[in-house]
Amino acid sequence: MPIEAVIFDVGNVLIEWQPERAYDRLIGEARRKEMFAELDMHDMNNDIDLGAPFKERIYQFAEENPKWRDEIRMWHDNWFDLASPAIDHSWRLLRALRAKGIPVFALSNFGVDNWPPAVKVYPVLGEFDREYVSGRMGHVKPFNRIYEMVEEDCQIEPDRLLFTDDRDENLVTARARGWKTHLFEGPQGWADRLVSEGLLTREEAA
Template sequence: MTTIQTVIFDIGNVLIQWHPEAFFDRAIGPERRAAYFDAVPMNEMNDRVDAGENFHEALAEMAQLYPDWTAEIGIWRDRWIDMISPAIDHSVRLLRALRRAGHPVVALSNFGVETFAMAERENPFLEEFDQRILSGELRTSKPFAPIYEAAEAAIGLPPETLLFTDDRADNIEAARARGWQTHLFDGPQGWADRLVAEGLLTPEAAT
């Protein structure tokens, strides 16, 4: 078995929940939310922000293009931090347990520059990584090769010594194709079990 030398975490839906549709279901009701997401390409806009566009400028553009939905677009702007919550506490404990055990821990996440700054203020554990590779800063995102290349260059270790978890299969497949070891995140307990199986944490530390 190849020795893992660095553990790499995605952030959204691994360390912090990210479900905009569920948030808007609560904020404006399921029917209005469905109509909003059908009419306005908010997820595509979010992808553009993750790839380096300015959060506030992108939202201002959407408000101009879709004037019938300015109230809902304003909610996305003003309550964005409520959309990316709560933290997944068990995953945060695993991050900290890995660091206590002396294992380097890296973030590799699709995240806008402005939105990450907001998330970091509300979630101080995001400061605890040894390194952070963020799509908005690099202006490229997962699952495209350049962001993985940037991570490899920053970490400076062979791909087979990297263990990466992400909740999206396409992001995992892109990493696996480069020789990384991977774990498709479907909940913190499965991730904890993988870390124990790799000998990175004891069962007690992984709780």
């Protein structure tokens, strides 16, 4: 079946998302390792991806863990140190698809409050034909409901969707529903897949 829409994850596909690396720069690797060993920062962030208020959830967590209050608040105050830099080749691929009239969707675990400022800093996030942002939807990958909601909204048959994500666990559910998938390990591999699917030419995917 021909592909009718291409779906991009955001973190580590369009924008690098490496909190540990950012904290290594901000507070030093040794202190970061100690902090992340004591605290489940990613679980806190999962609450945000499910729709919890961005600043309030982080600052609440900081008050619950006063030893690390200042460092936890950096998750909010220095968020663009965590969510950077842009992956430029992926941006070009998204825009090349749209230039050919191929619908392009976002499907991302992302907070409802930090999505708008992210769009201002990274304009490509405002160029999707449809945005499926977990914080708005109240569901996250890799759980089945968020994929079901995408299908219900876009009304495209699952085998006509092509989805790329950097985490295979997020692709497993999609594949089980019949979606075509690509494990994102770098923009060149994604470019090659888009060419092999006949969506872009080599020149368009450069």
